[in-house]
Structures are given as structure tokens and as C-alpha cells.
Amino acid sequence: MTTLLELAEGQSGIIHKLNMDRLLIQRLNAMGLRRGKKITVLRKAQFKGPFHIMIDTTELMIREHEASLINITSAAG
Numbered sequence: 001m002t003t004l005l006e007l008a009e010g011q012s013g014i015i016h017k018l019n020m021d022r023l024l025i026q027r028l029n030a031m032g033l034r035r036g037k038k039i040t041v042l043r044k045a046q047f048k049g050p051f052h053i054m055i056d057t058t059e060l061m062i063r064e065h066e067a068s069l070i071n072i073t074s075a076a077g
Helices: 022-030 064-068
Strands: 012-018 038-044 051-055 058-062 070-074
Touching: 012 022, 051 064, 064 070
Parallel strands: none
Antiparallel strands: 012 038, 012 070, 038 051, 051 058
16 A cells, blocks of 8 residues: 555555544545545645645645555556
């Protein structure tokens, strides 16, 4: 299992599990980050900055720490 943190810019994966407390899971779910969704890394900021990601047609920024808690599997196709 890999984490979102390990993906390079332009790579995608399928969200397998969110390994965090329930409140953070609820916040990320509200933004569209859910198990089974395809997630793409658009940009990684330097110096442990935020990750610019895409879920469906929605672009978001999340912290590097949050990215390290999102387990993903390979994107099909």
C-alpha cells in the first residue's frame, strides 16, 4: 500500500483508506475525498508545503501531513 505523499506530480491513484481521526475524515469527506475516488497530484509545493490535488473535477489543497495519511492503490487504466 502506498500513500498520496509518495505519488509524483501528474500521478493518480484510488483512495483506499483515510488513516486519521474521525473529525479529519469528515472534513475531507465533505471536500470529496472518499474511499474509491480517483485522486491526482497536480503539484507538490516545496519545503513540505501543500499538495494541489484533483478529485473528479474539484481541485483542492491539502497539507503534506494529510497526504501522508491517505492510502491509495494504483489507478485503473
